[in-house]
Amino acid sequence: MSQDVAEMEGRRAAGGGPRPPVPGRRWSRSDTKGWIFVGPFLAVFALTFLAPIGYAAYLSLFRAQAFFGTTEFVGLDNYVDVFTDDKFWDGSLRVLLFFVVQVPIMLALALVAALAIDSARLYATSFFRLVIFLPYAVPGVVAVLMWGFMYGTNFGLAADLNDLFGTSIVPLSSNWMLASIANIVTWEFVGYNMLIFYSALRTVPGELYEAAALDGAGPLRTVLSIKIPALRGAILIATIFSIIGTFQLFNEPNILRTLEPNVITTYYTPNLYAYNLSFGGQQYNYSATVAIVMGLLTAVIAYAVQLRGSREAMR
Amino acid sequence: MTGRVSTSPLTPRRSPLLTVLMALFLVYTLVPLAWLVLSATKTQEDLFSSPGLWVGDDFAFFSNIRDTLTYRDGIFLRWLANTLLYVVVGAGGATLLATAAGYGLAKYRFPGRRTVFAVIIGAVAVPGTALAVPTFLMFSNMGLTNTVWAIIIPSLISPFGLYLMWVYAADAVPDELLEAARIDGAGEIRIFFTVTLRLLAPGVVTVLLFAVVSTWNNYFLPLIMLSEPKLYPLTVGLTQWSAQATGANAQPVYNLVVTGSLLTIVPLVIAFILLQRFWQSGLSAGSVKQ
Numbered sequence: 001m002s003q004d005v006a007e008m009e010g011r012r013a014a015g016g017g018p019r020p021p022v023p024g025r026r027w028s029r030s031d032t033k034g035w036i037f038v039g040p041f042l043a044v045f046a047l048t049f050l051a052p053i054g055y056a057a058y059l060s061l062f063r064a065q066a067f068f069g070t071t072e073f074v075g076l077d078n079y080v081d082v083f084t085d086d087k088f089w090d091g092s093l094r095v096l097l098f099f100v101v102q103v104p105i106m107l108a109l110a111l112v113a114a115l116a117i118d119s120a121r122l123y124a125t126s127f128f129r130l131v132i133f134l135p136y137a138v139p140g141v142v143a144v145l146m147w148g149f150m151y152g153t154n155f156g157l158a159a160d161l162n163d164l165f166g167t168s169i170v171p172l173s174s175n176w177m178l179a180s181i182a183n184i185v186t187w188e189f190v191g192y193n194m195l196i197f198y199s200a201l202r203t204v205p206g207e208l209y210e211a212a213a214l215d216g217a218g219p220l221r222t223v224l225s226i227k228i229p230a231l232r233g234a235i236l237i238a239t240i241f242s243i244i245g246t247f248q249l250f251n252e253p254n255i256l257r258t259l260e261p262n263v264i265t266t267y268y269t270p271n272l273y274a275y276n277l278s279f280g281g282q283q284y285n286y287s288a289t290v291a292i293v294m295g296l297l298t299a300v301i302a303y304a305v306q307l308r309g310s311r312e313a314m315r
Numbered sequence: 316m317t318g319r320v321s322t323s324p325l326t327p328r329r330s331p332l333l334t335v336l337m338a339l340f341l342v343y344t345l346v347p348l349a350w351l352v353l354s355a356t357k358t359q360e361d362l363f364s365s366p367g368l369w370v371g372d373d374f375a376f377f378s379n380i381r382d383t384l385t386y387r388d389g390i391f392l393r394w395l396a397n398t399l400l401y402v403v404v405g406a407g408g409a410t411l412l413a414t415a416a417g418y419g420l421a422k423y424r425f426p427g428r429r430t431v432f433a434v435i436i437g438a439v440a441v442p443g444t445a446l447a448v449p450t451f452l453m454f455s456n457m458g459l460t461n462t463v464w465a466i467i468i469p470s471l472i473s474p475f476g477l478y479l480m481w482v483y484a485a486d487a488v489p490d491e492l493l494e495a496a497r498i499d500g501a502g503e504i505r506i507f508f509t510v511t512l513r514l515l516a517p518g519v520v521t522v523l524l525f526a527v528v529s530t531w532n533n534y535f536l537p538l539i540m541l542s543e544p545k546l547y548p549l550t551v552g553l554t555q556w557s558a559q560a561t562g563a564n565a566q567p568v569y570n571l572v573v574t575g576s577l578l579t580i581v582p583l584v585i586a587f588i589l590l591q592r593f594w595q596s597g598l599s600a601g602s603v604k605q
Binding site for chain 1: 328329330331333334336337340341343344345346347348350351354362366367368412413415416418419420422423424425426428431434435445446447448449450451452453468469471472477503504507528531532534535539549550551553554557558560561569572573576579580583584586587588591
């Protein structure tokens with residue numbers, strides 16, 4: 001991953017990741033002084049990242065007893081339960097479907113936008129760049145509230161559009177809900193991904209374009225042969241970020257639940273399930289197990305995507 | 316893209332067609348924001364009766380703002396103050412920690428450096444919200460839930476910010492300069508505050524901006540950590556107002572939710588526009604061509 005991140009930042013040989021000491025290179029200090037700067041971050045990191053992971057793992061091995069208010073050690077029983085839990089799989093398959101459909105659409109849009117802005121063929125380039133990125137500055141909660149209003153069929157745009165086209169699409173009905181959530185997420189993050197791609201495109205040396213032009217490459221050829229290959233690392237990073245984001249889906253369904261409690265179940269996404277187990281049902285041990293399994297699944301899928309991406313980059 | 320052969324990829328002709336296509340994209344981006352601005356000028360009745368992208372019968376913008384700020388003894392202003400506190404302390408602290416750690420990883424070789432890197436990258440792959448429930452349980456055992464610390468402490472870690480600063484510091488801080496400062500007898504910490512920070516400024520602004528956005532927009536963490544409405548940030552407060560519209564004793568305040576949402580967005584949008592020169596350059600850290 002570090003390699004790809006470094007590549008995304010266009011840092012070829014001078015990578016920012018760990019590197020072996022170069023002979024003859026003067027390092028600042030080869031002693032422990034660096035800990036002065038890294039230590040504070042790591043201390044808070046241990047408290048907010050490592051300790052909760054460890055604590056969740058510990059909790060997942062116990063189960064509350066029905067009558068005594070005590071807990072007993074149950075080994076891996078909670079894990080067996082999660083893996084045979086229909087509610088868990090219902091949510092997991094839903095986020096998987098979301099990932100397979102929404103992420104490619106969002107990244108393709110972001111890619112096209114980044115290429116268009118980078119092409120210098122637009123009028124008002126910097127205006128486009130800023131405005132398309134703006135939704136990222138809008139709190140997710142506000143984005144959901146806005147779209148939730150607009151999806152409403154009594155007032156809002158859905159009603160107006162249905163009148164206009166003579167359709168009767170109800171965005172927040174069970175048939176359309178997932179697509180409606182996908183649209184909100186796309187609106188929120190397409191600009192962010194565009195910026196990742198755009199930053200990577202800025203790192204392509206101008207000489208490459210000159211050489212391509214001398215060889216008689218047209219704009220499309222330049223995009224396919226120079227720009228897309230240069231974006232490999234950035235696309236991989238954006239995909240992995242999107243996987244992590246998708247599997248954590250929570251804000252959108254949780255807020256839309258207040259509008260449509262019958263469409264969005266308490267286990268609509270795994271994260272919503274873990275939340276409701278803890279805060280609706282006080283089933284902390286089981287909730288921790290769901291969180292861990294979800295984290296593991298996310299890591300496995302992200303890792304698989306990364307392997308495939310690295311292999312393609314090798315070719 | 317346009318099908319025409321351009322003169323040269325380095326001096327391409329501007330394309331009206333491509334601009335029009337991208338303008339459609341722009342419409343998609345701006346429609347919700349336009350809807351929000353227009354809706355903030357409507358009374359609750361007009362919200363239901365007037366078309367979404369047109370004005371209502373009454374221009375209620377200023378009365379909406381007044382009502383938003385005074386509803387329930389001005390709780391909105393309280394939420395705004397809370398949000399500012401979480402952002403200033405949380406995002407400010409996150410930026411300082413990420414800057415120091417990124418600089419330490421880029422410019423010092425010390426035992427355990429590789430391990431630090433591996434652990435951080437590994438932990439970033441763990442979904443943040445999957446950690447939220449265990450973090451809540453841990454904090455509640457420590458007596459931290461329902462205090463401002465429950466929000467501030469987790470906000471202090473920005474792995475993305477650390478990575479960005481690392482890449483940036485590797486490039487922007489010359490080793491020779493550090494050596495010179497040491498020869499002059501400056502201590503490591505003093506060098507960091509007097510020499511390094513100045514060199515890292517564009518990267519710091521970028522990290523700060525992203526940390527501000529993520530703390531300002533934080534919803535899940537405060538939702539689970541706080542039960543006391545007086546401690547809510549804007550995001551949790553607004554959803555609470557929104558949820559008021561349904562249920563047994565519903566008191567819909569749609570116009571306040573809309574106006575409050577607009578007021579929540581405005582500061583961030585302004586920050587983005589004013590600081591765009593910084594985040595545009597900071598994001599392409601390490602991509603300096605010559």
